[in-house]
Amino acid sequence: MPKVVKRTFSLTEEQAKFIDSMVERGDYASGSEVVRESVRKMREDDAIIEKWLVEEVLPTIEEMEAHPERLVPLDEAFDRIEAKIRSRTRAAE
Known part of the structure; x- marks a missing residue:
């Protein structure tokens, strides 16, 4: 088991x-176990x-x-997303 080092920390009441x-x-x-797991x-x-x-x-x-x-302007990207959502919503109805 790794060596345990004692520390003192201040926490909020919550x-x-x-x-x-x-x-x-x-x-x-x-x-202490809660803190170690955290x-x-x-x-x-x-x-x-980091890997991501x-x-x-x-x-x-x-x-x-x-x-x-290849980049798409932000407004155009949002327009495409909104159109896709509307299309899927209509298809689900």
Whole structure:
């Protein structure tokens, strides 16, 4: 098991109540466990976001910069989206 380092943090009353409720419900054995799980989840989320940025967003930006002629003006893009929504709404009726 990794070495545990003790820290002191200030929380709002609402945050403290939330942590206490998680422990009282039996979801976690202690407030420290809630915080450790929260940090683990944040690290996992950050890794997912970083992967998405590197694998999808950056290549899309690079493609847009390489081929600006393919870009659609914002107003036109919204018009297309609204038309698609109207079309699907009519089809569902």
